[in-house]
Amino acid sequence: MPEALDAVDRRILKALQRNGRMSNVELANEVGLSPSPCLRRVKLLEDTGVIDQYVAVLDGSKLGLGLTVFARIWFKTQDAETTNQFAETVRKYPEVAECYLTTGECDAIMRIVTTDLHAYWRFQSDHLMRIPSVQSVKTDVPMETIKRSFELPV
Amino acid sequence: MPEALDAVDRRILKALQRNGRMSNVELANEVGLSPSPCLRRVKLLEDTGVIDQYVAVLDGSKLGLGLTVFARIWFKTQDAETTNQFAETVRKYPEVAECYLTTGECDAIMRIVTTDLHAYWRFQSDHLMRIPSVQSVKTDVPMETIKRSFELPV
DNA sequence: CAGTGTTTGGCATATCATGCCAATTTAGAG
DNA sequence: CTCTAAATTGGCATGATATGCCAAACACTG
Incomplete structure (x- = not known):
């Protein structure tokens, strides 16, 4: 398992669980990173399967x-x-x-x-x-x- | 209830349930619309609450x-x-x-x-x-x- | 404290979202 | 069947965003 999630990763996951369509710029602000490394972390979380998928929840x-x-x-x-x-x-x-x-x-x-x-x-x-x-x-x-x-x- | 969902709306919902982070351009292609009216439909589905939220699903x-x-x-x-x-x-x-x-x-x-x-x-x-x-x-x-x-x- | 590997921030470019307007399609009435 | 009005669409211009690359900052080890 190559993943050792740090506090920033957890903040990313928390934010994307609440709003999976948040823009990367907004997400970066929320977790205290600039957009570039933020996106790289998100991609890594997707590639390693920690983030399984993004879905629209219907009523x-x-x-x-x-x-x-x-x-x-x-x-x-x-x-x-x-x-x-x-x-x-x-x-x-x-x-x-x-x-x-x-x-x-x-x-x-x-x-x-x-x-x-x-x-x-x-x-x-x-x-x-x-x-x-x-x-x-x-x-x-x-x-x-x-x-x-x-x-x-x- | 102001919503009467047609076939295109259903295709939009189906696609966004499978991939909630799909870009509007991609979604438009998939449902057979140009981006502009496609986005308008998505926004309407969000505003009327048919689409409740977007979430990242974690493993x-x-x-x-x-x-x-x-x-x-x-x-x-x-x-x-x-x-x-x-x-x-x-x-x-x-x-x-x-x-x-x-x-x-x-x-x-x-x-x-x-x-x-x-x-x-x-x-x-x-x-x-x-x-x-x-x-x-x-x-x-x-x-x-x-x-x-x-x-x-x- | 030097060296090495990892992570970051900034920048350039391509893609995308968004609002507006004209054109097209649809629905209804005569 | 035709005309009209309303709703929906597509294209376009603009501003925002994603994405890949590189140099700088940082962290860890010997």
Whole structure:
């Protein structure tokens, strides 16, 4: 690992997590460098993969995608084939924003984005429950957002 | 709602969700417009709040923050005061990336980012379980990522 | 304190954002 | 189908920004 982040790097990361489209000149001012070395540091952070990507965060409620739900999945069996088939299928659904295999109580967790509860129910019964490896699903529906951040505490 | 998104707007949103730092010239080419009206559309999408913000997405594993866990919380009581106190406290912890109040089986769901299981355990016992309103916590630990996207299917 | 390697700041140039205006396209009414 | 008005587009001029290069400052080692 060639990275040893110093205080300036951390300030850069902090700033770009808050505003990924900030101009390099503005960023340089904020972290106390001139534009030239600032840009070089940013490029290095990108090249080493510390900065993975830049994204625009959309407001789902303004796009008819106001409902986020968390679903826990239980498999019928936990063999590799079952798991692979599940993964392949899940990756195709745009409704599934995130999906992880877990150890412990359940076998997988997903975050799913849909229009409303009705649309979610349709997705669950028409698609999720029809994946052969899926035995059962339990859903938790967020009613209110207390905190929502994509930032890592660097 | 003054927004009626057409096909070009959707292409803009799709592109900026994949690369939020794309230059306007490049974006214009990709969506089949000249830079001038393209920029105007982007600005409108920002002003109306469809585009909420631009962020840099970091790789937690390269920053010593490799573990993401999901925790379900049960409260002792569900009155407004309990809830508010919980919310206030949770918002202060940088480890807590997301937190929602839920209806159904549990009372709240959180996504928590830490260094490793040991650090999580410390956070749970030293902080989470000491919030007076919290009765119990169940944790699901992702072992493998099947899908991870911040994109909305526009 | 000299030498070496790293990081910085400034500068020149190419690319880009931005605001304005004329031209084109679209939508609606007669 | 035609005319008109409104909305949207493309091109252009200007100011700001990114980018690569070089010399100077700095940090570390022997």
